[in-house]
Amino acid sequence: MPTLLLTGFEPFDGGTVNPSGEVARRLDGARIAAATVVGRVLPVSFERLPALIGELVDRGAPDAMLGMGLAAAEPMIRLEQFAINRAHSERADNDGLAPDDRPLDAVGPAARIATLPLGPVVARLRAAGIPARLSFHAGTHCCNLWLYHALAALERRDRRIPCAFIHLPCLPEQALATPTASMPLDLMVEAVRLVAANAIDQA
Numbered sequence: 001m002p003t004l005l006l007t008g009f010e011p012f013d014g015g016t017v018n019p020s021g022e023v024a025r026r027l028d029g030a031r032i033a034a035a036t037v038v039g040r041v042l043p044v045s046f047e048r049l050p051a052l053i054g055e056l057v058d059r060g061a062p063d064a065m066l067g068m069g070l071a072a073a074e075p076m077i078r079l080e081q082f083a084i085n086r087a088h089s090e091r092a093d094n095d096g097l098a099p100d101d102r103p104l105d106a107v108g109p110a111a112r113i114a115t116l117p118l119g120p121v122v123a124r125l126r127a128a129g130i131p132a133r134l135s136f137h138a139g140t141h142c143c144n145l146w147l148y149h150a151l152a153a154l155e156r157r158d159r160r161i162p163c164a165f166i167h168l169p170c171l172p173e174q175a176l177a178t179p180t181a182s183m184p185l186d187l188m189v190e191a192v193r194l195v196a197a198n199a200i201d202q203a
């Protein structure tokens, strides 16, 4: 049976919860279309992530791959079209590291593009009543790193594997602590299921 690798992140930047990790846990083992979901929660670590991502791709040989992360203050689901060859953060990651405007890969391309066509996916999300938008820049934190390195690892495979990154808004419980836009977990799960079904369809 084909597998879809679905990763989220652990809490970071002083947070106590990360919706992306919650969705990954919820959907681990789920059956979506003809595929089984392998859900994993990753550390928010500029240093450890590249090897972990490479290992997930090389050992797991997924047929489709989706990453998820939190974009605090974002009011809707955001599908990321590009990853850029840059790491920069004003605040430390979970290992205490805050890279200052440096390349992710000294010899890598300036950018990589998601291998899942995202326009139609955004349209389907919106048709299902879920607020979503296309984004052309995944930032310079670990979510951008994930997309850059996941696409690099998939380039080593002998066929094209659909891969994209989904930024999620805060959960309602996070908006209670700091006023911000939020979305219930169930709706995020529904959204990610829909994106996953499209990715599997393209596999």
Ligand code: PCA
Residues within 6 Å of the ligand: 009, 012, 018, 020, 044, 068, 069, 070, 071, 139, 140, 141, 142, 143, 144
């Ligand atoms: N969001 C951060 C990193 C981890 C996460 O959930 C980002 O947007 O890069």
